[in-house]
Amino acid sequence: MSKMKDIQFESVSYEQWKEQAINALKGKPFESLFTKTTEGVTLQPLYTQETLIDKLGEHLEKQITTVRKVKASEGFSCAQQIFGNTEEEFFANLTDSLERGNSVLTIDSRFSFKWSENSLNRLADIISNNEFKLIVQDSSDNLLRLFDRIEEKKREYVKGYIISEEPINLNSYPNVRTFCANTIPFHYEGANAVQELALTLAIARKYIGENNFESFANKFFVNFAIDTQFFSEIAKLRAIKVLWKAFSSAYGISETIPLPIVVETSLRSYSNLDLYVNLLRGGNEAFSALIGGADLITVHPHDVLTNPTDQSIRIARNVVLVLKEESLVQNVIDPSGGSYFIETLTAEYVEKAWELFLEIEEDGGIDSFIQNGKLAKYLEEVNTIRQNALATRKQSLIGTNIYANPVDELSNDTNPLFEKVKRFAIPFEELRATYQSIQPKVAILTYGELKNFKARADFVSGLLSTAGIISEQSGELKSIEAAKEWLTNSKYDYVVIATTDEDTKAIVPELLANKPQKLLLDVAGRFKDEEEKWLANGLNGFIYAGQNIIEKLNSVALSLRGVQA
Structure with a gap:
């Protein structure tokens, strides 16, 4: 053992490694080891301390410090979505989720039933004492009536997030965040990580308007879908923190303002074929969200595209709980910090996202960028590249375009909440x-x-x-x-x-x-x-x-x- 401690290995330079790699390629070009992503980033076969310093220099320490300071919470919370076809079923599932470890109630207002006055009162009492994430359509959404039923003296203690197509005015609720940069609709139209980051800033720019920045920031949060591209998603969540710091600085804010990051597992990689692979995808996506520094994580059940069961809902919730209680990753500040690859990728996402954000602003802002068709064009280009990669099997969708089980039967059930999602598997399901x-x-x-x-x-x-x-x-x-x-x-x-x-x-x-x-x-x-x-x-x-x-x-x-x- 003592001799082992004295052993030292000779350092190998990048050029020495490159020479050996070229020999191993046996005539193939060295460039064949590089991979171009849909974000326009070229992934290298090897990242070293030298290449990272060359890329970031003195900005490396600033990037790492910013990533760690901008996080809104010390750990992360399980934000299980509550399902129910009737009021009775909904409240039974809500109670069960709280008893089994759910800490943030995720409620989508698009239920198959109408809320009674009694149920709205009951729900108002529950969210007065439990953190929540509400998904509503606009300020006229019927579910928002529950806030009128909460006693005024309790309102300052109510904590939650409201995701809507437009900001919701809840001035008497200081701890309810209602300005959301929700990039999920763009994600499902095909947006890549860089586009989602740029759109986040563009939405924030639109919502600030004439508001005081600090009062706006206290009501603002971001909502991302996390895909199966593990390292890319880690870098995306880290990059938004660096971008948020730069964005704040543009408004003259010198101190660090935390930015809550709310995420859910992406359904565009989910398939109705080989359903249990969706469970693996959800776990992979949740883990990258945890390492990237998300504050709230929602894992969709593996059968959420059809009709989630009590068992699948419990499994989805336990994915987050296992990560929270057993992985111990949340006990580490910025687990991927200092990784040559992740730090480089984070920096490249920051550069490209800021460039696209400025392009959107020069075009007149996000509304103009959408109305003139530029955004749709960009998203369609990325989506076409991605679909072609799947159709030619350059990119894998396990159980669907590769290692498929031919005896799998497609379910006739469809969850109306997610039937319009542009999923990768749809062409194969149609086939x-x-x-x-x-x-x-x-x-x-x-x-x-x-x-x-x-x-x-x-x-x-x-x-x-x-x-x-x-x-x-x-x-x-x-x-x-x-x-x-x-x-x-x-x-x-x-x-x-x-x-x-x-x-x-x-x-x-x-x-x-x-x-x-x-x-x-x-x-x-x-x-x-x-x-x-x-x-x-x-x-x-x-x-x-x-x-x-x-x-x-x-x-x-x-x-x-x-x-x-």
């Missing part, structure tokens, strides 16, 4: 619904020995599974005659040939000459030299890595409908 209506018989023609065709056959099977297609396999067909006989006698609607490139070139012409007329035949792989001739002789097409599988499988579905007709 699966299409194939459920067609019910094609599909097989993979596997030629040669198992070791030669297995990789391609598995790829094809996995790709077809994303559409809910259960494909059979022919087994080892070791001669062209055997393959021709199997294809001729098959009762399938759609067959994909999976074998080596050499064997594919050898058997495809023979199989095309003998395939049943109504059979759709595809080939696994890309064969550019043979493509034109094979298509002219009756081949339907090709399946290969990097292909847009939404377009491909929709095209196959269209052909299958034509054959069946």
Whole structure:
């Protein structure tokens, strides 16, 4: 043990590491290790103390200090959403949530029932003694009537947050924050982290108006959705604190004003396929929110897109409670502070978000930016890039576009609160619904020995599974005659040939000459030299890595409908 303590390792420079990396790449360019994000940030393969100092210099200490001082609370709170189809069910769930660790009551006013006077009085009494987060549509929302029912002498002790499309006037409630930079609607339209940060400042700029900054700041908070991009979301929450400090300074405020950060797990990555993966996504998102420094965290149940159950609601709540009580992360100030990667990413988000914020202001502010269509254009560009990455499987959505379970059935239930969310999984869910209506018989023609065709056959099977297609396999067909006989006698609607490139070139012409007329035949792989001739002789097409599988499988579905007709 004593000898181990004396061991020292030689320091390695970035240039030495780069040289070894280039050797390991075996001819591939070093630049292939860099990744461009939808925020326009290029992620490097290695971050070092030197690269961080080069990036931030003396600003590094200021950034870290700001991140730590701007946090509004020492820890974070569980803000479980309360569900209920009737008043009785709602209050039963509310009571249960408080008894089981929920500390901030999250209530969305869009219930399927109308509030009675008695229930409004009852709820007013509850929020007088419990912190809350209300989601309302505007100042005329019926749920806001509960504030008229709270005794005046109690109002200064009422603490909570109100999320609305416009600021709510509650002057007699000094501890209820009603100016919210709610970026979630933009998030669901496709906004990336930098855009959400810039829009937060633009909304704050709009709401300040002629108000005194400090009185405004005491009523202001931000509301973010946290996606599955773990490090990006950590950097986003840290960056808003740095941006808030700079924004405050522009109004002549020298002291640090804490900024409450309210978050919820993002539903744009949730899927109706392989539901329990949503539970993992929620946990991942909540953990990044915790490390990033959120003050309130809401975890949506894994089945919230359809009809959350008592069990799924409890699991979602316990995700936050496990992080709070067992991870001990909340006992650490700024857990990711000092990370070369996170600090660099935070700084890059700050720079790009401030630049976009200034662009919005130069355009006349957020209202003008929305009305002239610039914001919609920006969001659509990002959303298109992201959807294309999912369709080509450059980005994974586990259980949906990769590792899909073909026997999963789509639920017919829809939660009206979230039915308009532009989720990544929707094109795949629509694809699966299409194939459920067609019910094609599909097989993979596997030629040669198992070791030669297995990789391609598995790829094809996995790709077809994303559409809910259960494909059979022919087994080892070791001669062209055997393959021709199997294809001729098959009762399938759609067959994909999976074998080596050499064997594919050898058997495809023979199989095309003998395939049943109504059979759709595809080939696994890309064969550019043979493509034109094979298509002219009756081949339907090709399946290969990097292909847009939404377009491909929709095209196959269209052909299958034509054959069946």
